Amino acid sequence: MPQSGWMPVTVPGAPAAWAALVSRFGRLSLSEVLRPAIEYAAEGFPVSPVVAQLWQSGTQRFAAEKGEEFRSWFDTFAPAGQAPRAGEIWRSPDHAETLRRIAETGGKAFYAGELAEKIAAHAKRYGGYLTAHDLAAFAPEWVEPISVNYRGYDVWEIPPNGHGLVALMALNILKGFEFDGKESPETYHKQFEAIKLAFADGLKYIADPRSMKVKVAELLSEGYGAERRKLIGREALQPMPGSPERGGTVYLATADNEGNMVSYIQSNYMGFGSGIVIPGTGIALHNRGCNFSLDRSHVNCLEGGKKPYHTIIPGFMTHSGKAVGPFGVMGAFVQPQGHLQMVMNTVDFQLNPQAALDAPRWQWTEGKTIEVEHQFSDAIAGALARRGHVIKRSADNLAMGRGQIIWRDSQGVLAGGTEPRTDGAVASW
Numbered sequence: 019m020p021q022s023g024w025m026p027v028t029v030p031g032a033p034a035a036w037a038a039l040v041s042r043f044g045r046l047s048l049s050e051v052l053r054p055a056i057e058y059a060a061e062g063f064p065v066s067p068v069v070a071q072l073w074q075s076g077t078q079r080f081a082a083e084k085g086e087e088f089r090s091w092f093d094t095f096a097p098a099g100q101a102p103r104a105g106e107i108w109r110s111p112d113h114a115e116t117l118r119r120i121a122e123t124g125g126k127a128f129y130a131g132e133l134a135e136k137i138a139a140h141a142k143r144y145g146g147y148l149t150a151h152d153l154a155a156f157a158p159e160w161v162e163p164i165s166v167n168y169r170g171y172d173v174w175e176i177p178p179n180g181h182g183l184v185a186l187m188a189l190n191i192l193k194g195f196e197f198d199g200k201e202s203p204e205t206y207h208k209q210f211e212a213i214k215l216a217f218a219d220g221l222k223y224i225a226d227p228r229s230m231k232v233k234v235a236e237l238l239s240e241g242y243g244a245e246r247r248k249l250i251g252r253e254a255l256q257p258m259p260g261s262p263e264r265g266g267t268v269y270l271a272t273a274d275n276e277g278n279m280v281s282y283i284q285s286n287y288m289g290f291g292s293g294i295v296i297p298g299t300g301i302a303l304h305n306r307g308c309n310f311s312l313d314r315s316h317v318n319c320l321e322g323g324k325k326p327y328h329t330i331i332p333g334f335m336t337h338s339g340k341a342v343g344p345f346g347v348m349g350a351f352v353q354p355q356g357h358l359q360m361v362m363n364t365v366d367f368q369l370n371p372q373a374a375l376d377a378p379r380w381q382w383t384e385g386k387t388i389e390v391e392h393q394f395s396d397a398i399a400g401a402l403a404r405r406g407h408v409i410k411r412s413a414d415n416l417a418m419g420r421g422q423i424i425w426r427d428s429q430g431v432l433a434g435g436t437e438p439r440t441d442g443a444v445a446s447w
Contacts, residue, residue: 024146
């Protein structure tokens with residue numbers, strides 16, 4: 019699947035989700051909720067350093083695209099031919115006006131009426147498959163989260179087509195081991211092997227739930243976790259899927275003094291998504307469809323009306339039925355790996371939320387290859403290499419994901435942690 023252009027664009031869900039969340043849980047109207055965003059778009063804001071860096075990467079990416087359909091991206095995001103620099107004030111009146119229409123109509127303007135007509139017309143002009151009917155037929159879905167119990171904590175994720183299931187499968191494997199400390203070759207080895215096995219299953223079985231041939235409960239069963247656990251020995255393995263028995267992203271976490279907590283994530287993927295911007299609206303369309311498979315025999319094969327394998331996953335933890343807190347990590351396929359590391363850092367190794375995020379991070383990329391951050395211990399990296407892992411140091415900390423976490427302790431005290439690898443903050447009021 020291509021990553022740019024109209025081909026990977028599926029129906030965007032964010033505006034409808036905003037309206038649904040406000041309607042079900044909010045105390046303010048959608049107009050009140052969106053007012054600050056509208057003001058920032060209309061009046062401008064200083065671009066933060068990491069965002070400026072990523073914006074420049076997006077500009078370079080689409081400069082290589084030759085299609086006429088990408089012109090509006092530059093008109094919107096780089097009108098002077100370059101991305102804004104850190105500290106530069108950036109305004110987008112088109113975004114402000116679009117957000118006003120979404121706010122005034124409870125999100126409906128995006129899916130019917132003038133905005134929807136502009137989206138559909140742009141798709142038709144440049145060979146896209148999104149139609150006015152597709153937009154009008156969309157409705158957000160309320161789903162039941164899935165979970166595993168990890169050392170007394172219930173870890174919750176959204177179900178497929180999201181890949182939170184990968185994090186849960188890995189934790190289900192790891193809960194059968196005891197660990198002698200975080201900075202141990204044995205600890206890292208078992209983490210690497212568990213995430214590799216979980217991803218092998220995830221990439222084979224996760225799809226739109228209506229297409230999946232294996233049930234989530236089967237993949238998260240105690241028996242299947244035990245079978246996968248048996249595969250982990252002393253040496254690095256080449257991950258293969260098992261056979262269970264049949265039967266660019268923004269993350270935020272918030273909590274208040276009444277006990278309400280939210281784990282929230284949304285994304286148009288790969289920084290600026292598809293590169294398609296609807297002229298005169300500021301609407302930048304995502305490219306989530308690029309995670310479809312074109313293998314007709316695969317459960318995640320491209321089909322009309324079907325949802326692709328999706329990487330954005332908000333996480334949450336409870337203990338004895340009481341909320342502990344929300345957590346999440348931005349960064350495509352690093353997300354379940356970041357979830358695993360955050361859960362183990364807080365639960366197994368008793369790190370506070372900020373220390374859990376500050377700790378050196380790693381990610382499996384393919385085969386036996388593991389990327390680690392520059393501050394990762396040389397001694398541990400050497401010990402892991404002797405077990406057959408291919409250890410590569412990453413020069414880009416942003417590639418390791420960007421996380422946030424809120425943790426409520428047994429006394430009801432809230433503590434927050436924010437990602438040191440990017441722009442972010444812990445705020446209270």
